[in-house]
Amino acid sequence: MTDTTTRTAVLRGIGIGGGSATGPVARMAPPSAVPPPRTVEPADAPAEVAAAQGALAWVAADLEERAAAAGGDAAAVLSAQAMMAADPTLADQVGALVLGGRDAAHALDQSFRVFRASLQAAGGYFAERVADLDDLRDRAVARVLGLPMPGLPDPGRPYVLVADDLAPADTALLDPAKVLALVTERGGPTSHTAILAKILxxxxxxxxxGAAALTDGTPVLVDSTDGTVVTDPDPDTIAAAAARDERRRSLSARVSGPGRTADGHPVKLLVNLGALQELPAAAAADSEGVGLFRTEFLYLDRDQAPTVEEQTAAYREVFAAFTGRRVVVRTLDAGADKPLPFATAADEQNPALGVRGLRTARRDPQLLETQLTAIAAAAQDGEAEVWVMAPMVSVPGEAAAFAERAKAHGLRTAGAMVEVPAAALRAGDVAQQCDFLSIGTNDLAQYAFAADRTLGSLAEFLDPWQPALLELVRTAAEAGAGQGRPVGVCGEAAADPLLALVLVGLGVTSLSAAPGCLGDVRASLASHGLDDCRRLAGLALAAPDAAAAREAVRNAAA
Known part of the structure; x- marks a missing residue:
């Protein structure tokens, strides 16, 4: 929407994290143009092949060096991108094109375009890696042509970085003292840009x-809580955002301990954990444990599944860090956005609707058996309160079968994730078959709205404030309560302090989010009673769309 009396405009997207920042735009420079093609004579082909493949090797080595400098999750992201550059299939394709007469630069460009088209068509996780491939292509072509390497702008002052999309090689080494905020035209809540923005x-x-229209030097206010970018903001708008951020920080600093509403209603606040590198920060957070322990990091970038011994060692480390606290382990969620060569069929035309999550146990029951064996062994060695839950449960029978298998391994508390509308609609029957429910709002939104969560053009449907999505949350929470089962939320929605009030009002009993988000959520809950949360939930459900729901709750909660 645009104010016709000024240049102010409000652009909308998917907000990542919390807080706001104001500053001038600095755009990522476009990649260097590839010169016109030239024919390579047969006698020159070996040298041209060596140059093209050498460029790929150089890019891979450079990314590994950046990974070593970055450390932590950023290192894992960069190492994964380096592996893509070092893929021998890619090198072979480039070599074949050169031997067919193309010069090194165009052989690289065409090879990456072929890979790009394949990933784009696959959707999901694969489509999110398109930005990585584009960056690898630009770097390899620049290397072989001797052109400047793509990189971040340096306007000599702090700035808001705006780009079509950002590659891990750039975002991993961003300096928060220079880069105030990130805005991208593409990407979704699970993209590398989103992941690294949270880390930083x-x-x-x-x-x-709308970010495509932003030009260098344009002042903007980036509000990640609302998912908005305000161009040419007036002083009052800037001051209001700054005051809101300061109030948020002040409230967060004054509240600690177990989560509860102003009138004492308990709401467990838990952290999400996705890799051992995240463990120190997660364990140090003021939380009651882990509400979502993603175990995929043990399986990714491997040709075969990890052994019982490997898994047990990793789980034992996590459980030891949370002695006396709860750890909810999600069993392997392979497929769709996390394809594995030993668990995922290569011929699925729509992986998001294919054999993923718990469904992989149908194809390879031993995968789940091995994991449950390892979790049980590690749990027996420690004093954490270990729960397990299955992803992508669709019908009550799946929940019952999973709970039976888990308990056969000595794991006393087994639950099901609610990520499929069918599971939400029949949540009472699902809850009857297990011990708890955990709602994954990211996938639940994707399936409820038939909207690929990686597509920025569909961001409005993926907004966790969508009333239809909240209706499904209420259905699941009420059904769980009817069976005496706790119902948590571990998706992006749990990290929003304002939306947390609505979720509690809908009947959710626990919230699991990134460690850095818990303070704001705790403070928000401590400022509102349970009846107030229920009133706010009613306002959100009655709204016509996500934006109206957020606005109604914000005004009423102030």
Missing amino acids: GLPAVVGCA
Whole structure:
């Protein structure tokens, strides 16, 4: 929407993290243009092949060096990108094109375009890696042509970085003292840009189509809580955002301990954990444990599944860090956005609707058996309160079968994730077959709205404030309560302090989010009673769309 009396405009996308930042735009420079093609004579082909493949090797080595400098999750992201550059299939394709007469630069460009088209068509996780491939292509072509390497702008002052999309090689080494916030035209809540923005603590708005019109030097206010970018904000708008951020920080600092509403209603606050590198920060957070322990990091970038011994060692480390606290382990969620060569069929035309999550146990029951064996062994060695839950449960029978298998291994508390509308609609029957439910709002939104969560153009449907999505949450929470089962939320929605009030009002009993988000959520809950949360939930459900729901709750909660 645009104010016709000023140049102010409000652009919308998917907000990542919390808080806001104001500053001038600095755009990523476009990649260097590839010169016109030239024919390579047969006698020159070997040298041209060596140059093209050498460029790929150089890019891979450079990314590994950046990974070593970055450390932590950023290192894992960069190492994964380096592996893509070092893929021998890619090198072979480039070599074949050169031997067919193409010069090194165009052989690289065409090879990456072929790979790009394949990933784009696959959707899901594969489509999110398109930005990585584009960056690898640009770097390899620049290397072989001797052109400047793509990189971040340096306007000589702090700035808001705006780009079509950002590659891990750039985002991993961003300096928060220089980069105030991130805005990208593409990307979704699970993209590398989103992941690294959270790691760096930068406000970010991804999937913001209107960002294409932003020019260098334009002052903007990036509000990641609302998922908005305000161009040419007036002083009052800037001051209001700054005051809101300061109030949020002040409230967060004054509240600690177990989560509860102002009138004492308990709401467990838990952290999400996705890799051992995240363990120190997660364990140090003021939480009651882990609400979502993603175990895929043990399986990714491997040709075969990890052994019982490997898994047991990793789980034991996590459980020891949370002695006396709860750890909810999600069993392997392979497929769709996390394809594995030993668990995922290569011929699925729509992986998001294919054999993923718990469904992989149908194809390879031993995968689940091995994992449950390892979890049980590690749990027996420690004093954490270990729960297990299955992803992508669709019908009550699946929940019952999973709970039976888990308990056969000595794991006393087994639950089901609610990520499929069918599971939400029949949540009472699902809950009857297991011990708890955990709602994954990211996938639940994707399936409820038939909207690929990686597409920025569909950001409005993926907004966790969508009333239809909240209706499914209420259905699941009420059904769980009817069976005496706790019902948590571990998706992106749990990290929003304002939306947390609505979720509690809908009947959710626990919230699991990134460690850095818990303070704001705790403070928000401590400022409102349970009846107030229920009133706010009613307002959100009655709204016509996500934006109206957020606005109604914000005004009423102030």
